Amino acid sequence: MKKYLLSFAVLMMGTALFTACSNDDDEPVIKPVDVSNGMFLVGSGNKKAGIDGNLSYIDYTKGTVTSNAFQLANGKSVGKTANYIMTYGNKLYIVVDAEATIWVCDKQTLKVIKQISTTALLGEKDGLSPRAAVGKDGLLYFACYGDSYNGGNGIVAAIDTINFAKQKTYTVGSYPNGVTLCSSYLFVTNSDYGSNVKPSLSKIDLTNGTVSEIKDAAITNPMEILTVGNDVYYLDYGTYDENWNQTGAGVRKVTLDGKVTKVVDGTAMCTDGKKIYTVNAPYGASGTNYLIYDAATGTTTSWEPADVFSPAVIAADPITGNIFIVSYQKNPDTGYAGYALPSYTNQYDATGKLVKKYEGTATGPISVVFNTGVKYVQE
Numbered sequence: 001m002k003k004y005l006l007s008f009a010v011l012m013m014g015t016a017l018f019t020a021c022s023n024d025d026d027e028p029v030i031k032p033v034d035v036s037n038g039m040f041l042v043g044s045g046n047k048k049a050g051i052d053g054n055l056s057y058i059d060y061t062k063g064t065v066t067s068n069a070f071q072l073a074n075g076k077s078v079g080k081t082a083n084y085i086m087t088y089g090n091k092l093y094i095v096v097d098a099e100a101t102i103w104v105c106d107k108q109t110l111k112v113i114k115q116i117s118t119t120a121l122l123g124e125k126d127g128l129s130p131r132a133a134v135g136k137d138g139l140l141y142f143a144c145y146g147d148s149y150n151g152g153n154g155i156v157a158a159i160d161t162i163n164f165a166k167q168k169t170y171t172v173g174s175y176p177n178g179v180t181l182c183s184s185y186l187f188v189t190n191s192d193y194g195s196n197v198k199p200s201l202s203k204i205d206l207t208n209g210t211v212s213e214i215k216d217a218a219i220t221n222p223m224e225i226l227t228v229g230n231d232v233y234y235l236d237y238g239t240y241d242e243n244w245n246q247t248g249a250g251v252r253k254v255t256l257d258g259k260v261t262k263v264v265d266g267t268a269m270c271t272d273g274k275k276i277y278t279v280n281a282p283y284g285a286s287g288t289n290y291l292i293y294d295a296a297t298g299t300t301t302s303w304e305p306a307d308v309f310s311p312a313v314i315a316a317d318p319i320t321g322n323i324f325i326v327s328y329q330k331n332p333d334t335g336y337a338g339y340a341l342p343s344y345t346n347q348y349d350a351t352g353k354l355v356k357k358y359e360g361t362a363t364g365p366i367s368v369v370f371n372t373g374v375k376y377v378q379e
Contacts, residue, residue: 078096221238344358
């Protein structure tokens with residue numbers, strides 16, 4: 001018995017040594033790499049021209065554009081006034097304001113998994129006008145104007161991303177427009193529909209469900225919002241005079257303890273996770289400039305992107321560092337921006353050099369999300 005056990009132990013030792021040598025010499029090392037394959041662009045359409053919301057997909061690994069991609073995949077329209085797009089896991093979410101709808105699609109095929117009626121979910125009052133969404137820990141959080149139309153408050157709701165059942169609701173401020181996650185908090189911009197009577201930010205503590213309100217003289221018309229590191233940045237549209245001349249638009253930084261400071265001018269913004277890129281084209285002003293704010297150093301530089309007629313959306317790919325500017329075409333009859341015409345999208349590399357122009361992208365471009373994922377490669 002002892003000989004047998006000794007022989008077996010020696011055999012196992014030899015096998016272990018052989019396996020170790022085999023792992024070192026022969027077996028490949030598989031490494032995960034973050035990749036970005038394309039860009040989803042949602043357009044709100046054009047109500048006056050009777051054009052519904054729409055979705056385009058730019059595959060910049062192939063250099064192609066698929067226009068009306070949602071309709072091609074599903075045989076039906078996105079609906080009126082689509083206004084936001086995002087991905088979470090393997091799903092794509094399209095928020096459609098005028099239809100009180102959130103489409104849940106397979107990110108690869110764009111086939112509809114679920115049509116969420118926000119009024120059916122939250123009630124005819126609270127579910128009105130879904131605006132923006134974000135995912136965390138298996139939940140989708142989205143904001144609705146809700147009772148803001150009657151002088152009341154907006155709502156943020158949380159649903160699970162498997163059964164799409166309501167889990168929680170939070171009461172926020174007037175006309176909530178954007179949402180972002182930072183640490184264990186969800187920040188919400190309450191635009192007050194530009195009236196500048198009660199604009200604010202809501203800060204939701206996701207650990208205990210409490211909601212606090214941030215007010216500041218610098219908060220006048222907060223719209224989009226994003227996170228860079230441990231800080232939140234929101235785009236404030238500023239104010240308009242009786243002739244609709246826009247002043248005071250720009251990006252504000254908000255710390256976790258609620259301190260607000262203006263950091264860079266802009267009327268549109270995006271981030272690659274490190275820098276904030278803005279388009280500064282105030283309504284009523286002449287000229288447009290493009291600024292880059294480095295969140296780490298607090299410095300601002302400018303650049304001059306080529307071939308942009310009338311910028312609508314700016315987006316930064318967090319994987320490649322490429323910058324995309326979606327522009328309205330020039331209307332050949334009027335010489336002004338053709339809001340009812342398909343847009344075009346320019347791709348620039350990290351140095352600001354024009355890489356490619358994509359024609360025939362979304363009509364009424366309003367929101368972008370990148371088709372990112374993980375690829376496993378052999379070293």
